[in-house]
Every structure is written in structure tokens, then in C-alpha cells.
Amino acid sequence: MHRALISPYTNYDVLEKRDSLSWNDATRRAIAKRLSIPRVPRFFSERQWQTLDAVCRRILPQADDRPPIPIAALLDATLLIDDTQGFRTDPLPYDQDAWRLGLKALDIEAQAIYGAAFHVLPPSTQDGLLSRAQGGDLHHPAWQPMTAQLFFEKRILVDIPAMYYSHPTSWSEIGFGGPASPRGYVRMELNRRDPWEAIETSAPRIQEDPYAR
Amino acid sequence: MPVDFDSRPRAVAGRAPDVFDPKGGFVPMRSYDEDEAVDFVIVGTGAGGGTLAARLAELGFSVVAFDAGPFFRPLLDFASDETAQNSLYWTDKRVCDGENPIKMGGNNSGKAVGGSTVHFAMVSLRFRPEWFKSRSALGYGADWPLDWREMWHYYTVAERALAIAGPVHYPWGPKRPRYPYRAHEINAAGRLLAQGCEALGYRWAETPLATVSAPRGKSPPCVYRGFCRFGCSTNAKQSALTVWIPRALKAGAEIRDLAMVGRIEVDDQGLARGVHYVREGKWRFQRARHVVISAYAIETPRLLLNSATDRFPQGLANSSGLVGRNLMTQSNQAAWGRMEDQVRWYKGPPSLTITEHWNYEDRGKDFFGGYCWMGQGPMPIEWVSVQTGARGLWGERLRTEMMDYNHQIGVKMVGEMLPDEANRVTLDSDTDQYGLPIPRITYRWGDNDKRLIKHALDQMMMSLDSVGATKLFRQEDDTNHLAGTARMGFTPETSVVDADCRSWDIPNLWICDGSVFPTTGGVNPALTIQAIALRTADRIKALAIRGEL
Numbered sequence: 001m002h003r004a005l006i007s008p009y010t011n012y013d014v015l016e017k018r019d020s021l022s023w024n025d026a027t028r029r030a031i032a033k034r035l036s037i038p039r040v041p042r043f044f045s046e047r048q049w050q051t052l053d054a055v056c057r058r059i060l061p062q063a064d065d066r067p068p069i070p071i072a073a074l075l076d077a078t079l080l081i082d083d084t085q086g087f088r089t090d091p092l093p094y095d096q097d098a099w100r101l102g103l104k105a106l107d108i109e110a111q112a113i114y115g116a117a118f119h120v121l122p123p124s125t126q127d128g129l130l131s132r133a134q135g136g137d138l139h140h141p142a143w144q145p146m147t148a149q150l151f152f153e154k155r156i157l158v159d160i161p162a163m164y165y166s167h168p169t170s171w172s173e174i175g176f177g178g179p180a181s182p183r184g185y186v187r188m189e190l191n192r193r194d195p196w197e198a199i200e201t202s203a204p205r206i207q208e209d210p211y212a213r
Numbered sequence: 214m215p216v217d218f219d220s221r222p223r224a225v226a227g228r229a230p231d232v233f234d235p236k237g238g239f240v241p242m243r244s245y246d247e248d249e250a251v252d253f254v255i256v257g258t259g260a261g262g263g264t265l266a267a268r269l270a271e272l273g274f275s276v277v278a279f280d281a282g283p284f285f286r287p288l289l290d291f292a293s294d295e296t297a298q299n300s301l302y303w304t305d306k307r308v309c310d311g312e313n314p315i316k317m318g319g320n321n322s323g324k325a326v327g328g329s330t331v332h333f334a335m336v337s338l339r340f341r342p343e344w345f346k347s348r349s350a351l352g353y354g355a356d357w358p359l360d361w362r363e364m365w366h367y368y369t370v371a372e373r374a375l376a377i378a379g380p381v382h383y384p385w386g387p388k389r390p391r392y393p394y395r396a397h398e399i400n401a402a403g404r405l406l407a408q409g410c411e412a413l414g415y416r417w418a419e420t421p422l423a424t425v426s427a428p429r430g431k432s433p434p435c436v437y438r439g440f441c442r443f444g445c446s447t448n449a450k451q452s453a454l455t456v457w458i459p460r461a462l463k464a465g466a467e468i469r470d471l472a473m474v475g476r477i478e479v480d481d482q483g484l485a486r487g488v489h490y491v492r493e494g495k496w497r498f499q500r501a502r503h504v505v506i507s508a509y510a511i512e513t514p515r516l517l518l519n520s521a522t523d524r525f526p527q528g529l530a531n532s533s534g535l536v537g538r539n540l541m542t543q544s545n546q547a548a549w550g551r552m553e554d555q556v557r558w559y560k561g562p563p564s565l566t567i568t569e570h571w572n573y574e575d576r577g578k579d580f581f582g583g584y585c586w587m588g589q590g591p592m593p594i595e596w597v598s599v600q601t602g603a604r605g606l607w608g609e610r611l612r613t614e615m616m617d618y619n620h621q622i623g624v625k626m627v628g629e630m631l632p633d634e635a636n637r638v639t640l641d642s643d644t645d646q647y648g649l650p651i652p653r654i655t656y657r658w659g660d661n662d663k664r665l666i667k668h669a670l671d672q673m674m675m676s677l678d679s680v681g682a683t684k685l686f687r688q689e690d691d692t693n694h695l696a697g698t699a700r701m702g703f704t705p706e707t708s709v710v711d712a713d714c715r716s717w718d719i720p721n722l723w724i725c726d727g728s729v730f731p732t733t734g735g736v737n738p739a740l741t742i743q744a745i746a747l748r749t750a751d752r753i754k755a756l757a758i759r760g761e762l
Contacts, residue, residue, distance in 0.1 A: 005612055024446060026290055030297035059607045085318030086304030134605060157601040165593040166296040174618040176593050177559055179293035181446040184436025185560040188400040
């Protein structure tokens, strides 16, 4: 069944404030760079990229009504320039090695269980594998020295959402005010909104099979 | 370190960035020769080192202060963005282990002139007086060699220096003067915290904050943009970068940015004679009569351990074996829920209201120590990390929950964790980009810590429930500030430094930052670190006058 997630902020585009007093030049530079990120692998190999892209689609399925956020490309760039948090937690390797190792191991699990690469599996099967990783139920030696569960918790569920919610499209979707310097905000009370904030038009909702009506 | 930022030092050739100049100008800076033994070299320019650099220079000492990070110009460099501001944090290689490994990076570290005060949440609280005698008065932890009444004086000095905005009457603890600036307007998230406290019968207050509520010098009043923890791009924040560093420069201190100190050199008499540091890819040496380490609870012990010699094989100032031990973080769990109303918690400083009820109430506890809780306003990436970290959400469910962003509320604790010698910083065999052994950070929550956390989570859930929040959940696994690893104390056998932050083993080696805390209390540490630094500067002057330096 087709399901569509409908944002409560249908008419809001945070980028409309780009040239306003809510954005300073440093912000404009940073966001321009993010919006023009090359959508090709530079850190990952082609094969790793395919697996990663498939994982991203399951962790954060994208909106039908807005251009997709290039999650894999943003992560690729982050790892390439080492714009990470820097530390590692035993037994996980540093982020770059953890990602290369984890994507390879996930693909090996897919091959071992289903005889096919992760990225060609049907979405529900991919979800099943990811759920097993989250639940600590994948044990191929290829995960060593980490575990599937640690990789899922500490890398997949940390980095992929961080990339998605670093993108202005996601800010529009959740009604976040976005960059706010130097203007800031004036109306701080409950249920009050500055004119430059998002208007909520409905509650967030899942529309079941929207094309059938 | 991300490549975005121009990685050449800015404080060179007799001038340093003018942080208040929107055009990128400079202020004059005194420069010292490396062969000239300056009175004080200070390693680190945050809450401890920045404060000390200003005060020592103002008291007439020659000072060179080093920071491994860049000298930012907030008005020009700072974006309103969670990701782009990653350059403020200490993101060099580190390894964490133990039963409850600490999350490092942006969580609790800074790598910039001004240290982590550049991105701290500005919460400026005093310790409860009894905490300075927690062993003898409350039965846990260790006593401080400091008297609370003296600290009360230095808290007042620090609050004035930082123009703290806070309430006229603070409802807990002994009398204190009114805060220098009026309290900030309370946002919706802060109001809901207050309502919750009133329902439970607890007092609450506007949180004393180091961001100005009215113009002050070249700082404009806070505009409530909400990105405080990613650097203040308007200079309303009263950080070490905007308060102490300009004072230090004016008083004749030299600041060396992008200068990583890797080793303290000790001479044949067992005295410190200067520091080896890397700047622009070259190892250099600065002579000094005294060396102060203000590099915080990870880098301070790391530098002491990395400076080991034949004479001090266990590292410097470590005859007690306590360097690196008794590392403390603070419990930072939270309760979250959803309101029918629109809260829009991204507006304003994140923690505009607070309750310190359980810092001052000892009855009804099955644990030692205390905690406070404050209102919250996480930005989207931090918020999604709560949804994935605490609830394990992903897929369509995650995106749907995130669409409730503007209806969300939360309260988050700052809780006291007890010192434990097994929680510690050691050296790992791996090395960083400077070729220096990296720190290994080992941490485990004790039974007392777990009881305190459970108590706090139950209380915070009740407070959200009482304001009509629904879909409540607990964030069980988070910690924040650091302390310990070079504790102050009464004897050389049981501590690393004395009450004046002077090391017992090497009389011209000092440590002045959160590392010296014997216990960590249930409040954010920044104001206490600054109060200690103010006291240390006065003590150094007094000792100099008596010829005991």
C-alpha cells in the first residue's frame, strides 16, 4: 500500500528567508555549500555507496512532494573531510573505518541470508535485516571488531538522521525556524509565532493510499 | 578539524582579532620572545585559563596564553547552523571505553580561544555551600580545601564580570546579591517547566545566564535566536572569548591561537621551565617562570602524563598517582513529551528556567548528591538524536515523530556523579595528528549515580505529566560536563594541587580548570571554574608579595 507522510507545514519553505535578516553571510555560505554537494561517491566505493543509499532510504524514507535530500552524499563528504566528532567508543573503529566495515558486513549478511546484495533486496526485506541488526541478531564474523548492533545504534542511527536534519528541506518539513541571525525572534510565548516563522496548517498525518480516493 | 575554517593563526605580529569588529579588524597585542621567561604560560583559554590570563595580566604579570584552537570572530565566522559549527569542538582522536563510555566531541569540549565557553549554554550557577564540604557535611565524596564564604565572594565577582542576567531573588541557598542584569523573558518551554514545578510544589527560577538582557559595552542584548550552544553570532553571550580575552589583551597578555602544547619541560631542579608547542606545523619552545594548565579534565591530565621524564616517570605532579583519576561527568538525562499547544522551543536560550529543588532538599533521597533540571530547546539534529538514541526510532515513524517538533517539550537534568578512582584518563598507544599519545577515557556509573538518575527521571516525568504533556518518554543515557582528574585537596598524598591550584610536586606548575574539582555538584561547572580562577589570581599575587611564588 502506498503511504504518504504529509508535513503540517505545507506552505513553508525555510529557504525563502535566505536573503532576509534571519541569515548572515556565514550561514549563507555554509548552506550554499551543503545544497551544492556533489552527488557522487568520493569517500565510498561504488558498491558501498549503493548499500549506503539503500540503507538511507529505509532509515529516512523521503517525501514524495519535495526533492529528496542527498543523505549519502552528505555523509560521504563529512567522512571525506573528517568533519566528525573525532572520538571512537570501543570496540567501534573511527567513523570512516566503521562505515566502510559496516556497509561491507551488511552486504555480506544479505548475501549469506538471501543470496543477493543488500541494495537489490525488496524494501521490506531490507527493513527486516536492519531490524535484526538493531536487535543484535546478526552475527557474521565480517562485523568484527564491532557488532551489527553497535554499528546500527552508534553509526546508522546517529549519522544518517544527522545528515537528513542538516538539510533545509527537513527544516521546512518540521516547521523549524532555521537560521536566525541577526534577527532572532520576538514572540516567545505559547502558541505565538513571528511572521517569519512557519504556519502550521494541520497536524502531521499519514495519508493512506492517497491516490485511491 | 573541518577544512572550512582558515587554519592560519590570527593572533600574530603584535595584533589579535577584535571580536567586536564586524569588519574584521584587530586590537594591538603585546608579544613576547620565546627566549624570554615570561611570568606565566597558560595552556588553554577557556573558563579557567581565559579568566586567569586576564586577571594575572591585570595584576601586572607577563602572560602568554596558548590555545590549540582558532581565534574566532563570532560576528563574521559563526553560522546559525548545527553542522557548520562543528569547528568549535575538540574533535581530535580520542578513545572511550568502560561500562558507560562518555560521549565526547560537541557534547563537552571546546577547541577555540575561549574554550567551551564559546558554545556553552551560559548557565551560571553557584554551588550549594555544603558541597565544598560534602564529605564532612553530607557524608560523600571529598571535602574541598576552599571555604564557601570565600567562594561566595568570588562568585559575586564573576557574576559582575559576566553581567549575568538573573532573578532579583534567587530562591535557594544563602543570600546573594541581585544579579547584575534583569532576567530574560521566559519562553513557552520555560513557562511549562515553571508550571510543572508549581504543580509539584517546588520552587523555580529564571536561570542565571551569561548572555546580556540589555546592551553592555559592545555586546547587544540577546535576540533569542536559540543557537547558543553552537556559538553566539551576535556577541550577546558573555564568554571567555568576549569578556576575559579582550581584558587579557588590553592588560598586556599575549594569546597564541592554533598553538597546541604537547609537553611541559622540567629542569634538573624539578621545576617547570617552559612548554613545547606546535604552531604552523613547527615544534617551538616558550620559556616561563610558571606554567598553568587550564586544558580541562581530559587534556590537562593528558598533558601531565605526556610530559613524563626520568625524574617523573608517572607524569608530572603525579606523586599521588591521582592524575587522570576521579574523572567525573554529570548525568544529563531528560524527560520529553508532546503538548497540544505550539511550543516552538527553538526560540531563546535553551534553559530559561530551572529548579534546584533536589540540590537543596536532602529528605526523601536514597542517594548522595543532588541535581537540578532545566527547560530545553534542542535544534533538529540534537532532537533527532534523542528520538533515535532513546527510542530507537527509524523509518516512517521517525519522520512522523519529527514533524511534532514544534509541539515538543522537555526537561533535562544536570546531576552530580560521585568521584571514583576507576573512572579515569590514561594514555593510549595510538597517536594524534601532532604525534602525541591520545587519551583513553574510561567511565562507569556507580550504584549511587544510577539511583540519583532514576529519582530525577521519575520527578521530571511527573512534572511533564502535570502540565498535560502526552506521549512521555525518558532519555536514559546522556551525560555532559566534565570534572576531576587533578583534584585539589589538603595533602600531597590525597590530591594533585592545593587550594591555590598549585601542584604539590612542582611548585611552579599550576592547574586551573574543572580538573581540580574534588566533587562536581549538581549544577553546570562554568561559574565555579571562573570563581576558582579569580581566587587563584588573587592568591598568586598575595604569594608574590610575600616572596613565596
